[in-house]
Amino acid sequence: MTDAPPERDFRLVHPAPRARRPVVPSEVIAMLVFVFTEVMFFGGLVSAHTITRSNWPMWPPPGQPRLPIEATAVNTAVLLASAGLLWLAGRRHVEGRARAPLLGAMAAGGFFVVAQGYEWVGLVREGLTMQSSTHGAFFYLIVGTHALHVLAGLGVLVALRARLAAGRLSVDEFTAGRIFWYFVVVLWPVLYWRVYL
Secondary structure: OOOOOOOOOOOOOOOOOOOOOOOOOHHHHHHHHHHHHHHHHHHHHHHHHHHHHHOOOOOOOOOOOOOOHHHHHHHHHHHHHHHHHHHHHHHHHOOOOOHHHHHHHHHHHHHHHHHHHHHHHHHHHOOOOOOOOHHHHHHHHHHHHHHHHHHHHHHHHHHHHHHHHOOOOOHHHHHHHHHHHHHHHHHHHHHHHHHHO
């Protein structure tokens, strides 16, 4: 009978790797990839609008209603304020005091949607529709697509609020949700400049 060498315990030489927190959480990476694709999508819409607009001697074409520039500027300020409130909620999340600013961000976002809807009703009454002109088609396509993103963003904020109330909102989830809302908010002044002005 031969003597077998004693078994070595390699755990002493190579300890098991410690679980490490990723540098960028997967929720945040996923949201950044999604936002990047949305930037490309809106870039295509704005480019098509810009090219079409440059082929007309006067824009908007004659006979089209004037867009409510001043009222929409106020609405833009309210949407920007919602981003400020959400930033404050993010700062206060660690302290457990994010509820009020998060609700304020949701209310400001809701105001933006209602005010834009009111604006649309007025423009339709004045004759600006998808079929009335290229101007109308681009207006409703670009602004309407943004409105859908605002509604989706409000859904994200509601979900964040529900998880916060249940005590299950992680910092990574909150960060990912905030990135989407910041995208929606920062995109709007660009669209306002290109479509309204």
